[in-house]
Structure formats: structure tokens, C-alpha cells
Amino acid sequence: MKRLFVLLAALATVLTLGGCAHPITLNPNVASLADAGGTKIDKRVGLVITDESKKREITTPGGGGDKVSYFPYRDLESGLYFTLSQAFTGVSRLSGPADPKVAGEKLNLVITPDIRTTSYSDSIVTWPPTLFTVELICTVVSDSGAPVTTLRVMGDGRASFDEFKSDFSLSAKRASEDALKKLLKAIADDKALR
Known part of the structure; x- marks a missing residue:
């Protein structure tokens, strides 16, 4: 009987805690992108990430019935800026496509990212x-x-329990870094940007 009570208490705890959103970050390791872009394109570009976008919080599934929450535009802004600075000779942050810096700084291109994310965990015990x-x-x-x-x-980005037990955001950070590396290659391969 005592064992049944302990089992029911544990189940009640899991059900009570299940469904909450745990905060994580998507901040990539930008050091891995340094000098990965090859020859820079001789153009000045503007990166548009609005204040409204930076405040946008996203919630997606984690493990154990829980969810994770994060701010993709805020977390990736520096990584995107760094990536563009590896690909082009000049980069400026813009408040919007009509920012006066476009003309004032003689920017050639304006880049506006749309960030979409998904997450998943096959664990019924851990939430990352x-x-x-x-x-x-x-x-x-x-x-x-x-x-x-x-x-x-x-x-x-993928991470196993042994890896993420010291960094709950590990799979998200790896996905961000992978996306930025692929963006750098896509920029280099796109002839329309020359």
C-alpha cells in the first residue's frame, strides 16, 4: 500500500509540473563562423530585426509533456549580424526597411530574416x-x-541527455549554429548578391 501511495504521489507531481514552459536560448557559438565565409562580397548590407520581433516569445514542445520558450529574434540577432559581417564588407543594424541608414550609409542591400523553429524530445522524464x-x-x-x-x-541540432544535462539549450544552440553556417554558404553561392 505504501508503494502505491508513493507511486501516486510521484505521478501527481509529474502531472502538476507537466505542461510548464522552461526558458532556453538559441545563442549560437559564433566563433565557429569566424573566417568561414571566404572572400567577402564588396557590398554594404542592412539587417532588419525590429524591436517588436525581438520581444516575440515562442513556445514549442520539450520532453515529459513540458514546453520550452525562447526569443528567437533577440537570441539570433548577434549571430546573424556576425554571419553577415563574414560575408559582406559592411553591415548595419536597421530598425526597418525604411530606416534612414539605408540612404545615409549607402547600403546596397537590405536583409530581413524570418525565423521559424521546431523542437521535440522523445524523453518522458526530462524536459530539454x-x-x-x-x-x-x-x-x-x-x-x-x-x-x-x-x-x-x-x-x-541534436543533443542527448548526457550532453544537455549541463546546458539545457544545447540542441537549440546547435541548430542556430548549423543554420548560420548554411546561411553563410547560401550567401556565397547566390550570384544575385554579387
């Missing part, structure tokens, strides 16, 4: 995701607003 994806869809327009190209990449 074992699989995370980051999709970057970057719309590129000229200084006058004319469409130039769209860059689309998907980053994948």
Missing part, C-alpha cells in the same frame, strides 16, 4: 529538447526596395 530546428528565410531587397533574392536554410 533532444531535437531542435531553426529555419532562416532571409528576404533580400535593393536599397530602393526591389526584390533581389530569398535565402532559405534549415539548421538542425
Whole structure:
């Protein structure tokens, strides 16, 4: 009987805690991107991430019935800036496509990212995701607003319990880093950006 009571108490605890959203970050290790871009494209670009986007919190599934929450635009802004600085001769942060810096700093291109994420865990015991994806869809327009190209990449990050027990955000960080590496390659391969 005592064993049944302990089992029921444990089950009640799991059900009570299940469904909460645990905060994680998507901050990638940008050091791995240093000098990975090869020859820079001789253009100045603007990166558009609005204040509203930076405040957008996303919640996706974790393990054990729990969820994870994060701020993808805020977390990836520095990584995107660093990636673009590896690919182009100049990068500026913009508040929007019509920011006066476009003309004032003689920017050639304006890049606006759309960030989409998914997460998953096959664990019924631990909440950190074992699989995370980051999709970057970057719309590129000229200084006058004319469409130039769209860059689309998907980053994948995986982490096992032994790895993420000291960093609950590990799969998300790996997915972000993978997406940024692929973005750097997509930029280098896209002739419309030359």
C-alpha cells in the first residue's frame, strides 16, 4: 500500500509540473563562423530585426509533456549580424526597411530574416529538447526596395541527455549554429548578391 501511495504521489507531481514552459536560448557559438565565409562580397548590407520581433516569445514542445520558450529574434540577432559581417564588407543594424541608414550609409542591400523553429524530445522524464530546428528565410531587397533574392536554410541540432544535462539549450544552440553556417554558404553561392 505504501508503494502505491508513493507511486501516486510521484505521478501527481509529474502531472502538476507537466505542461510548464522552461526558458532556453538559441545563442549560437559564433566563433565557429569566424573566417568561414571566404572572400567577402564588396557590398554594404542592412539587417532588419525590429524591436517588436525581438520581444516575440515562442513556445514549442520539450520532453515529459513540458514546453520550452525562447526569443528567437533577440537570441539570433548577434549571430546573424556576425554571419553577415563574414560575408559582406559592411553591415548595419536597421530598425526597418525604411530606416534612414539605408540612404545615409549607402547600403546596397537590405536583409530581413524570418525565423521559424521546431523542437521535440522523445524523453518522458526530462524536459530539454533532444531535437531542435531553426529555419532562416532571409528576404533580400535593393536599397530602393526591389526584390533581389530569398535565402532559405534549415539548421538542425541534436543533443542527448548526457550532453544537455549541463546546458539545457544545447540542441537549440546547435541548430542556430548549423543554420548560420548554411546561411553563410547560401550567401556565397547566390550570384544575385554579387
